[in-house]
Amino acid sequence: MNEMSFFHLVVNASLPVQIVMLILLLASVFSWAMIYIKWGFLKQNRLEATTFEGRFWSGINLSDLFSQLSTRQEKRYGMEAIFENGFREFARARKAELENVDVITASHRSMKVSMSREIDMLENNLSFLATVGSVSPYIGLFGTVWGIMDSFRALAGVQQATLAMVAPGISEALIATAMGLLAAIPAVIAYNNFATEIDQLVIRYENFMEEFTGILQRQIQTPAS
Amino acid sequence: MIETIKQQPKALIYSVVLHLVVIGFTLFEFSGTPVKPVVSKKGLVDETIQAEVIDKKQLDKREQVKKKQQEAEKKKQEQARLKEAAQKRAAEIKKKKEAEQRRKQQEAKKKAEQEKKRKLAAEKKKKQEAEAKRKKAEAERKKKEEAKRKAEAEKKRKAEEARLKAEAEKKRQEEARKKAERDARLKAEAEQRRKEAELKAQIAAEERQRDLDNKRNKYYSLIREKISRNWRQPANAGNKPLCEVQVIQGPGGVILDVTFGNCPGTREYRLSVEAAVLKSDPLPQPEDPELFERNIVLKFKPKE
Numbered sequence: 001m002n003e004m005s006f007f008h009l010v011v012n013a014s015l016p017v018q019i020v021m022l023i024l025l026l027a028s029v030f031s032w033a034m035i036y037i038k039w040g041f042l043k044q045n046r047l048e049a050t051t052f053e054g055r056f057w058s059g060i061n062l063s064d065l066f067s068q069l070s071t072r073q074e075k076r077y078g079m080e081a082i083f084e085n086g087f088r089e090f091a092r093a094r095k096a097e098l099e100n101v102d103v104i105t106a107s108h109r110s111m112k113v114s115m116s117r118e119i120d121m122l123e124n125n126l127s128f129l130a131t132v133g134s135v136s137p138y139i140g141l142f143g144t145v146w147g148i149m150d151s152f153r154a155l156a157g158v159q160q161a162t163l164a165m166v167a168p169g170i171s172e173a174l175i176a177t178a179m180g181l182l183a184a185i186p187a188v189i190a191y192n193n194f195a196t197e198i199d200q201l202v203i204r205y206e207n208f209m210e211e212f213t214g215i216l217q218r219q220i221q222t223p224a225s
Numbered sequence: 226m227i228e229t230i231k232q233q234p235k236a237l238i239y240s241v242v243l244h245l246v247v248i249g250f251t252l253f254e255f256s257g258t259p260v261k262p263v264v265s266k267k268g269l270v271d272e273t274i275q276a277e278v279i280d281k282k283q284l285d286k287r288e289q290v291k292k293k294q295q296e297a298e299k300k301k302q303e304q305a306r307l308k309e310a311a312q313k314r315a316a317e318i319k320k321k322k323e324a325e326q327r328r329k330q331q332e333a334k335k336k337a338e339q340e341k342k343r344k345l346a347a348e349k350k351k352k353q354e355a356e357a358k359r360k361k362a363e364a365e366r367k368k369k370e371e372a373k374r375k376a377e378a379e380k381k382r383k384a385e386e387a388r389l390k391a392e393a394e395k396k397r398q399e400e401a402r403k404k405a406e407r408d409a410r411l412k413a414e415a416e417q418r419r420k421e422a423e424l425k426a427q428i429a430a431e432e433r434q435r436d437l438d439n440k441r442n443k444y445y446s447l448i449r450e451k452i453s454r455n456w457r458q459p460a461n462a463g464n465k466p467l468c469e470v471q472v473i474q475g476p477g478g479v480i481l482d483v484t485f486g487n488c489p490g491t492r493e494y495r496l497s498v499e500a501a502v503l504k505s506d507p508l509p510q511p512e513d514p515e516l517f518e519r520n521i522v523l524k525f526k527p528k529e
Binding site: 006007025028029030032033034036037056057058059060061062065124125128211214215218219 | 226229230233236237239240241243244251252254475476477479480481506507510511514517519
């Protein structure tokens with residue numbers, strides 16, 4: 001390996017620049033890990049919503065659906081959780097012989113709570129990606145500025161200054177900026193993508209909630225024959 | 226954040242591997258040789274020159290005297306050298322002559338010896354050649370015999386082989402024929418079976434379809450019955466219009482929405498239709514959940 005290689009540039013960089021590089025590398029590693037996790041989670045949620053909607057509109061009896069869900073071992077999330085909470089509250093309020101309006105309100109409220117919990121879970125950790133996306137270019141820039149400062153200061157003590165004396169220092173300093181951009185670009189893309197997907201999911205949940213409330217209202221007004 | 230990653234360490238591993246691969250690539254890419262300017266380090270120290278002043282005339286004189294002496298000496302030496310050289314040359318010529326004589330004598334002697342040797346060698350060679358010829362003839366004879374024997378054996382072997390081959394071929398053909406027959410029989414049987422199975426499946430599908438159709442008809446008639454039971458027709462129904470209504474139902478037959486399609490009739494007539502639908506909530510359920518439909522189009526026709 002010759003003395004201008006990437007490896008040498010990194011190893012010979014001054015300590016602050018090296019620290020900056022390390023931070024950026026860690027940020028990149030963690031943001032990619034987060035992208036992988038989030039991507040899988042959102043995909044799972046979308047799939048779950050689609051299958052549950054299919055089941056819900058298949059004409060199955062609602063109490064059957066509820067008992068099927070509540071006897072299942074796995075954790076319920078997304079639309080399933082909203083439905084389960086709403087229906088449980090509905091049954092409980094009805095048993096307590098509240099007035100019709102109150103029953104619907106109670107059920108609706110419980111569904112709303114459950115939905116906000118779901119949204120919270122979806123948006124969890126998304127801020128990390130946003131932070132990496134917006135801050136790492138600045139961190140990289142800081143490293144670069146520091147490296148250039150260093151190489152110019154070294155230049156000050158020399159009588160015959162040549163370009164060859166500053167060039168390696170600047171080159172190694174610029175690596176920090178490159179790394180910052182490298183960490184930021186995927187994070188920003190992923191953040192925007194995920195935010196859109198989450199919005200779409202939330203809209204689906206809301207629509208489902210309203211439709212379900214409508215059905216409950218009908219059911220309460222005309223007692224099952 | 227850390228907890229999330231802790232729950233799925235696989236993600237972190239994937240990420241680290243990805244970065245290692247990228248870094249590896251950069252290491253390969255970046256190791257080209259950039260031009261490095263060389264700073265020259267030429268010495269800047271001057272060479273010191275030392276100088277001395279001498280009287281030039283005196284120097285010239287001295288030099289002339291010296292030159293003359295040297296020339297005289299040289300002449301003397303030259304003469305002595307010439308003399309010596311002449312003596313040496315005479316001695317050398319004498320020596321050379323003697324050597325020439327001696328050399329000639331030796332050569333003659335050598336020639337005679339060689340002649341003798343050559344004669345002997347020629348005789349020997351003749352003998353050897355004769356022997357070789359004899360041997361060669363012998364070998365050729367033997368070879369011919371061997372070839373003959375071999376050819377006969379080959380012939381025999383070939384004949385045997387051909388016989389065996391023919392037999393095998395016969396056998397093979399017989400077998401192939403048998404196999405083809407068997408295959409054809411098996412194929413026919415399989416075909417038969419397949420056809421039967423197909424037929425059966427078709428029958429089953431038809432049956433199922435019929436069953437479903439029955440159930441669907443039953444379902445539709447149930448809906449029709451319930452709604453018509455709930456329909457109070459107004460007196461002035463107009464000139465017996467056909468009224469289309471689209472109903473959207475939720476799980477359990479809950480009516481979610483009623484919209485009018487093509488329905489030319491009086492207001493009372495339309496109201497009565499809507500009331501009939503809403504009164505029939507919840508709609509009857511099908512026996513098979515597969516038959517459930519979210520959208521239903523109902524057609525109303527007033528009685529005579």
